[in-house]
Amino acid sequence: MTIGFIARGLTKGGVTRYIENFLMTFDAFFSKENSLVLFTDKEDFKTAYKNIKVVYLKKSNKIFWDYIKILPYLFKIKLDAVIYPKNIIPFTHLFFRFKKINIILDLAYFNREIKAYRFWDTLYMRVFMKLSCRLASKTVAISEYTKQDIIDRLGINPEKIKVVYLAAEDYFKKQADHDLIQRTLSRLDVDKPFLFYCGSLSPRKNILRMLMAFNQIKNRIPHNIYLTNNLLWEIEDIKKYIKDNLSGRAFLIRRVSDEELICLYSAADLYLYLSLYEGFGLPILEAQACGCPVLTSNVTSCPEIIGEGGVSVNPYNIGEIASAMEKSLKDDKLRHNIINNGHENIKRFSWRKCVRETLMASEIL
Secondary structure, three states: OEEEEEEOOOOOOHHHHHHHHHHHHHHHHOOOOOEEEEEEOOHHHHHOOOOEEEEEOOOOOHHHHHHHHOHHHHHHOOOOEEEEOOOOOOHHHOOOOOEEEEEEOOOHHHOHHHOOOOHHHHHHHHHHHHHHHHHOOEEEEOOHHHHHHHHHHHOOOHHHEEEOOOOOOOOOOOOOOHHHHHHHHHHOOOOOOEEEEOOOEOHHHOHHHHHHHHHHHHHHOOOEEEEEOOOEOOOHHHHHHHHHHOOOOEEEEOOOOHHHHHHHHHHOOEEEEOOOOOOOOHHHHHHHHOOOOEEEEOOOOHHHHHOOOOEEEOOOOHHHHHHHHHHHHHOHHHHHHHHHHHHHHHHHOOHHHHHHHHHHHOOOO
16 A cells, blocks of 8 residues: 655644654554655655655645645556545545545534634634535544544534544653752752643643642642643733742743653652643643653543553542642552552553554555
8 A cells, every 4th residue: 555644744743643643653663564655844854764755845825735736646656545634634635545544633613612722823723624524535533532622513424434543652751860950940040849731832731720729739849830821822820820829830941852851750759730721631641651740631632641550630620629639649558559550541542553543544564
């Protein structure tokens, strides 16, 4: 089988990590049975893989690239199937006879209340995602929650949807080098003990309620709270709340590298992931792999991914969040159990399994 894979317009975030891990795993483990042709505008991909053919198309307007520029290459190369990892199958591709596999990472675009993405991205996805799922040969959802969301919101036949889990990268492990951890914390101006959040600072991540809960218990614990300053929008209320209520106890730090992130997970007493909406929730697995207790939401995909390896709460209930924070920090038996269960939980997930099941769902393997 010859498989196409389209990766245009990649930026830092969950979609890019999915694509990079999928391609790296395919290149290492699945290229003997099938050939893969990568269509991309990312120059770094041109020499990244030993066994994947790369068709590089220079960056241009994303609509023109997706709908027009790629077409001659799709005509020229005989493909049995094409994987679309960013929710959308451009309608100009529907005239090709190859199988079309649509990967859905989440449907947050359809939830107006959480303002998950920027306006124009949201509008585009809301218009074309339903059409793409209806016309796909198979839709792959990254969690059972996302599958049900596709059924409920888009009216797609459940038999056309396959759930395939993602995974944390293998290098997410407890950092044993305490000197490296201390150097990293010093470089980032992070003081122990601390609570930690890593991710975008956007409305759906529920940062303000998390800070309000921390404010309720700040005088009963010695911890500070640190938030990585990744993609962000509509955060003026967060900055104001920190200034008015948590000055000297809550801090926004810069975007961190994966090496720094592993050190932060390994040193934190609690990782907070109280999102209002997640299609999967990779940071949950990253923290568990690094031996950090996790406090997360009991909504959308979070309880499905965390398993028994953490504590889940109502993300809208500030008092419940505060109580769970305090108990997770002070109850040694609970901490021991959720750390151990977290290590067991991550065994359910691997990138090799993800790629294999995606190819099987697509009837490629």
